[in-house]
Amino acid sequence: xSKTPPRALTIAGSDSGxxxxxxxxxxxxxxxxxxxxxxxxxxxxxxxxxxxxxxxVPPDVVAAQVRAVxxxxxxxxxxxxxxxxxxxxxxxxxxxxxxxxxxxPEQVPFLxxxxxxxxxxxxxxxxxxMDAIRTLLFPRAALVTPNLDEVRLLAxxxxxxxxxxxxxxxxxxxxxARWVLVKxxxxxxxxEVTDLLSDGERIWEFAGPRIDTPNVHGAGDALxxxxxxxxxxxxxxxxxVAYAERYIRRAVAASYPLGAGTGPVSPLWAxxxxxxxx
Amino acid sequence: MSTIEHPPVALTIAGTDSGxxxxxxxxxxxxxxxxxxxxxxxxxxxxxxxxxxxxxxxVPVDVVAAQIRTVxxxxxxxxxxxxxxxxxxxxxxxxxxxxxVGIGRRSAVGPGVPFVxxxxxxxxxxxxxxxxxxLDAVRTxLLPRATLVTPNLDEIALLAxxxxxxxxxAREAAAALHxxxAAAVLVKxxxxxxxxGRxxxxxxxxxxxDSGEVHEFRSARLASPHTHGGGDSLxxxxxxxxxxxxxxxxxxxxxxxxxTRAVEHSYPLGAGHGPVRAxPM
Numbered sequence: 001x002s003k004t005p006p007r008a009l010t011i012a013g014s015d016s017g018x019x020x021x022x023x024x025x026x027x028x029x030x031x032x033x034x035x036x037x038x039x040x041x042x043x044x045x046x047x048x049x050x051x052x053x054x055x056x057v058p059p060d061v062v063a064a065q066v067r068a069v070x071x072x073x074x075x076x077x078x079x080x081x082x083x084x085x086x087x088x089x090x091x092x093x094x095x096x097x098x099x100x101x102x103x104x105p106e107q108v109p110f111l112x113x114x115x116x117x118x119x120x121x122x123x124x125x126x127x128x129x130m131d132a133i134r135t136l137l138f139p140r141a142a143l144v145t146p147n148l149d150e151v152r153l154l155a156x157x158x159x160x161x162x163x164x165x166x167x168x169x170x171x172x173x174x175x176x177a178r179w180v181l182v183k184x185x186x187x188x189x190x191x192e193v194t195d196l197l198s199d200g201e202r203i204w205e206f207a208g209p210r211i212d213t214p215n216v217h218g219a220g221d222a223l224x225x226x227x228x229x230x231x232x233x234x235x236x237x238x239x240x241v242a243y244a245e246r247y248i249r250r251a252v253a254a255s256y257p258l259g260a261g262t263g264p265v266s267p268l269w270a271x272x273x274x275x276x277x278x
Numbered sequence: 279m280s281t282i283e284h285p286p287v288a289l290t291i292a293g294t295d296s297g298x299x300x301x302x303x304x305x306x307x308x309x310x311x312x313x314x315x316x317x318x319x320x321x322x323x324x325x326x327x328x329x330x331x332x333x334x335x336x337v338p339v340d341v342v343a344a345q346i347r348t349v350x351x352x353x354x355x356x357x358x359x360x361x362x363x364x365x366x367x368x369x370x371x372x373x374x375x376x377x378x379v380g381i382g383r384r385s386a387v388g389p390g391v392p393f394v395x396x397x398x399x400x401x402x403x404x405x406x407x408x409x410x411x412x413l414d415a416v417r418t419x420l421l422p423r424a425t426l427v428t429p430n431l432d433e434i435a436l437l438a439x440x441x442x443x444x445x446x447x448a449r450e451a452a453a454a455l456h457x458x459x460a461a462a463v464l465v466k467x468x469x470x471x472x473x474x475g476r477x478x479x480x481x482x483x484x485x486x487x488d489s490g491e492v493h494e495f496r497s498a499r500l501a502s503p504h505t506h507g508g509g510d511s512l513x514x515x516x517x518x519x520x521x522x523x524x525x526x527x528x529x530x531x532x533x534x535x536x537x538t539r540a541v542e543h544s545y546p547l548g549a550g551h552g553p554v555r556a557x558p559m
Contacts, residue, residue, distance in 0.1 A: 002545045016345035018317040037298040043320045045344040047352035055341045064325040064333045065296035072327035072548035256284040259352035
């Protein structure tokens, strides 16, 4: 028997293809040494070509999952993925308040990954839900991790370079998030990928070479989950993000083609030694 | 890209466990630990922690079937397993979709890819996870399609009405499940101590093939109370072996080695039963 590892919670949708969503979260958390718990918000019918159907979980069942996990198992950090509707977002905002997950230092850190669309552009969020993310989740967020499309939708800023990335970070900070990570991965044409972390005053930049692969399904989820795992293990925010940046670089480098569309980033590099042993 | 080929794809058709210890959450970890890409058809969302199941949301049957078709149609599936299939309607939908895409020993396109049926009938806390009429659907619809069925002793009592107390009754149980159509039966002896009240120094699983061959898998019984998700993880690791093209006997050996170590490294979690560990943490 071993000792209890740190725990983290993902509040997210399931991806039947197993590349993104809570499946990507669980794998990233496990590889990062954290026991992952889940509050399922939606069941998507999805493969490498896209999302063909979504079944929503009732908001009270979403909230009940969060309560069951926190009251018994306890978590060191929590993150959101696809929240689908304003009703689910309202239920999540209420239950995180109730169980002590939020933005303040004495609370369990709450990471909001504002998933608005699938990587194919299919909306994963009802129209009124974007407003709910802005007004209900951002003021509760220890960290928000939008990509450039989500930055444009949430803050109305089109990021094209370092200056506009800073403008975006300030705008998102003004919406109430304690920390903002502006992910530059969708800024094509640049040889480097730069993610910008800000607490409203200081700036950290995480730059790395752009890895030439089309198979990046689940990359955003994996980055957020690895950050969440870092926080659950007690790392300070800039260290948790740096840890996750190292994780995602390895996972993108190990990505593989799967199906006729976009393949996933892979956590399997981390289990190679374990696998050989069995 | 460092990898051109993708890893084999395995599919679990199962419920979620919010506590992250069992169900498809355990399967996803076991698949990854065994080097396969795990895909999922979610059948139910459970509200659950280390103390038990307090809530339950069933996924509509057409959504369960659509997940199976969508994954198999695009990525291909090399092996599949079932976990919690809560109702007769879900079992029928699963059988229909598996037949259509070629999963199972009896499918619309001839013999399909390996299909491991883990007949989850109750949670380890004793909460029923299967409606009564679903048991009959397991017998008449799932077992005839199963490459391997992996019941524990409680599930054997429910499905085959045999009380396993020793090697002879274990073989009798396997024969009864064979007669219902399963190609191979793994009788898991893990619960034998509780069933018979006699101390069992070893954990003996019996693999009975349709050729009549019987293989014994022995391991030392570990004292850990933290075995939540153990059955799921074993079935998932066997499925991963089959997806990798290993024989059934080798896949069960891999599963047994995997679960023995996962129990050895299990951990306390919450006030109740903690989970087995798929990977070092």
